[in-house]
Amino acid sequence: STIENGNFEWSAPSNIALVKYWGKKDNQIPANPSVSFTLNNCKTITKLGFEKRENQNSFSFDLLFEGKPKEDFKPKIQKFLERIEIYLPFLKEYHFTIDTQNTFPHSSGIASSASGMAALAMNFMSLEKKLNPEMTEDYFYQKASFLARLGSGSACRSVKGNVVVWGNQANIEGSSDFFGVEFPYAIHENFKNYQDTILLVDKGEKQVSSTVGHDLMHNHPYAERRFAQAHENLDQLITIFENGNLEDFIKVVESEALTLHAMMMTSMPYFILMKPNTLQIINAIWKFRNETQIPVCFTLDAGANVHVLYPENVSAKVLQFIKDELVVFCQNGQYICDQIGEGSIAL
Numbered sequence: 001s002t003i004e005n006g007n008f009e010w011s012a013p014s015n016i017a018l019v020k021y022w023g024k025k026d027n028q029i030p031a032n033p034s035v036s037f038t039l040n041n042c043k044t045i046t047k048l049g050f051e052k053r054e055n056q057n058s059f060s061f062d063l064l065f066e067g068k069p070k071e072d073f074k075p076k077i078q079k080f081l082e083r084i085e086i087y088l089p090f091l092k093e094y095h096f097t098i099d100t101q102n103t104f105p106h107s108s109g110i111a112s113s114a115s116g117m118a119a120l121a122m123n124f125m126s127l128e129k130k131l132n133p134e135m136t137e138d139y140f141y142q143k144a145s146f147l148a149r150l151g152s153g154s155a156c157r158s159v160k161g162n163v164v165v166w167g168n169q170a171n172i173e174g175s176s177d178f179f180g181v182e183f184p185y186a187i188h189e190n191f192k193n194y195q196d197t198i199l200l201v202d203k204g205e206k207q208v209s210s211t212v213g214h215d216l217m218h219n220h221p222y223a224e225r226r227f228a229q230a231h232e233n234l235d236q237l238i239t240i241f242e243n244g245n246l247e248d249f250i251k252v253v254e255s256e257a258l259t260l261h262a263m264m265m266t267s268m269p270y271f272i273l274m275k276p277n278t279l280q281i282i283n284a285i286w287k288f289r290n291e292t293q294i295p296v297c298f299t300l301d302a303g304a305n306v307h308v309l310y311p312e313n314v315s316a317k318v319l320q321f322i323k324d325e326l327v328v329f330c331q332n333g334q335y336i337c338d339q340i341g342e343g344s345i346a347l
């Protein structure tokens with residue numbers, strides 16, 4: 001090819017799953033479909049410098065995290081490059097400088113693999129587009145999500161905005177196991193600017209990685225029922241997104257979060273990622289909701305942190321509740337205010 005050097009820069013957001021992806025087949029194919037809210041403030045910003053090179057037998061890249069060389073992330077990137085090379089055959093023709101930073105605090109326990117892998121995939125697609133300018137916008141985003149999936153499954157849901165479905169679901173047009181798509185149907189205005197306040201309960205490294213967790217769904221006694229349930233819950237969410245019923249929304253979302261953790265507790269080996277303060281927060285949210293009828297609920301990732309979800313029109317009251325009653329359960333009192341956002345952006 002004729003492009004000698006240059007650089008691109010993309011920001012990609014994190015996302016929070018409502019129906020959880022937990023369990024996969026070969027090649028990062030999900031065992032069940034999932035759906036997420038794309039976030040707005042928790043982002044990875046990655047600059048990709050590229051320069052044509054002589055030796056083309058291996059991948060060549062430098063990695064900077066917040067401006068400093070970061071050797072321990074290199075094997076993950078190396079593995080990602082190996083996986084995507086057949087889809088981007090020019091990768092060995094360039095030396096890359098990958099310069100990346102997150103908008104959320106370093107080692108906050110917020111998974112940066114979704115936003116990080118999405119930001120990298122967007123940059124590689126920009127290079128592919130430079131080499132093949134005729135591609136359509138749809139193809140660009142779809143392939144970016146396809147590539148991001150090969151870096152980290154949930155990353156394929158960070159390319160597009162608002163509400164994203166990943167995984168084949170018969171009654172969702174265009175849904176695919178290979179990439180995430182924007183939820184294609186009506187979404188009630190109750191979900192406009194939906195809020196996600198992330199309570200940082202435990203900022204430590206997880207004892208069990210999500211890779212290991214996904215693997216433990218093989219031969220899991222409840223796997224088949226769980227995968228079927230994810231389809232049922234996604235089905236319910238289609239109706240809920242249309243009619244805006246927040247009571248039903250809360251039931252599906254909290255049940256999904258607890259089911260995710262129930263799968264961890266019932267795998268062999270079993271494990272627990274919640275902390276005592278995770279349960280304190282869940283109980284306080286239930287009590288507050290009972291007393292006030294304010295439609296606030298929680299969800300969890302594969303960790304101890306709690307995502308507090310609520311509509312924009314109750315923000316003031318919920319934030320006051322968070323400050324008065326939940327911040328005491330956060331490590332160093334830390335939490336992050338976020339909301340639904342638009343997806344990856346070229347900078």
Ligand code: PMV
Binds near residue numbers: 020034
């Ligand atoms: O993308 P992974 O392999 O890190 O898996 C993420 C799994 C959960 O965050 C627990 C659920 C989800 O759907 O995001």
